[in-house]
Amino acid sequence: xxxxxxxxxxxxxxxxxxxxxxxxxxxxxxxxxxxxxxxxxxxxxxxxxxxxxxxxxxxxxxxxxxxxxxxxxxxxxxxxxxxxxxxxxxxxxxxxxxxxxxxxxxxxxxxxxxxxxxxxxxxxxxxxxxxxxxxxxxxxxxxxxxxxxxxxxxxxxxxxxxxxxxxxxxxxxxxxxxxxxxxxxxxxxxxxxxxxxxxxxxxxxxxxxxxxxxxxxxxxxxxxxxxx
Numbered sequence: 001x002x003x004x005x006x007x008x009x010x011x012x013x014x015x016x017x018x019x020x021x022x023x024x025x026x027x028x029x030x031x032x033x034x035x036x037x038x039x040x041x042x043x044x045x046x047x048x049x050x051x052x053x054x055x056x057x058x059x060x061x062x063x064x065x066x067x068x069x070x071x072x073x074x075x076x077x078x079x080x081x082x083x084x085x086x087x088x089x090x091x092x093x094x095x096x097x098x099x100x101x102x103x104x105x106x107x108x109x110x111x112x113x114x115x116x117x118x119x120x121x122x123x124x125x126x127x128x129x130x131x132x133x134x135x136x137x138x139x140x141x142x143x144x145x146x147x148x149x150x151x152x153x154x155x156x157x158x159x160x161x162x163x164x165x166x167x168x169x170x171x172x173x174x175x176x177x178x179x180x181x182x183x184x185x186x187x188x189x190x191x192x193x194x195x196x197x198x199x200x201x202x203x204x205x206x207x208x209x210x211x212x213x214x215x216x217x218x219x220x221x222x223x224x225x226x227x228x
Contacts, residue, residue, distance in 0.1 A: 017098070
């Protein structure tokens with residue numbers, strides 16, 4: 001067996017974040033008496049990605065991300081600025097109820113758990129991640145969860161992974177595989193941590209970065225052939 005330890009990202013790798021995100025935003029807009037459209041969802045997603053990129057680069061705090069993503073969305077959509085904060089609060093409340101799982105995640109984790117040590121590594125909001133992992137039943141597969149909010153620095157920083165490995169007992173990094181859907185967070189993080197990487201790319205997005213994942217898959221079941 002090539003790998004003893006598998007590090008999994010949570011959102012859009014184990015949990016279906018896109019579905020949870022759309023549902024939460026739709027319900028938050030409904031409660032605020034605002035019309036929800038696909039265009040508004042697209043604008044929010046773009047602003048959200050921009051803010052998380054700044055967080056990954058250490059240019060702003062997680063609290064600033066959570067606030068600024070709605071401020072910037074409302075500004076771009078020309079919605080009432082005074083509604084941005086409350087909409088964000090409602091969104092986070094509903095996001096906690098997003099329990100949908102990526103196809104085949106449970107069967108793959110069930111098999112991998114028999115042979116490997118599984119850990120979750122995430123930049124998500126701690127309370128939201130805890131709620132969604134527990135509600136989906138996915139928490140039972142992982143020995144521990146390392147959330148940047150608790151560690152004090154984000155993926156993909158080397159310091160984040162050094163903390164994780166110290167908590168794991170400083171394992172042989174040649175036996176570790178990082179799995180995730182984000183090139184900038186998961187794959188760059190794996191590179192910074194000096195471990196092999198697996199890019200989960202079910203939508204066949206183009207890799208226009210300078211990063212070269214060790215593996216690329218579009219179905220979680222393909223992990224079994226990589227690990228065993």
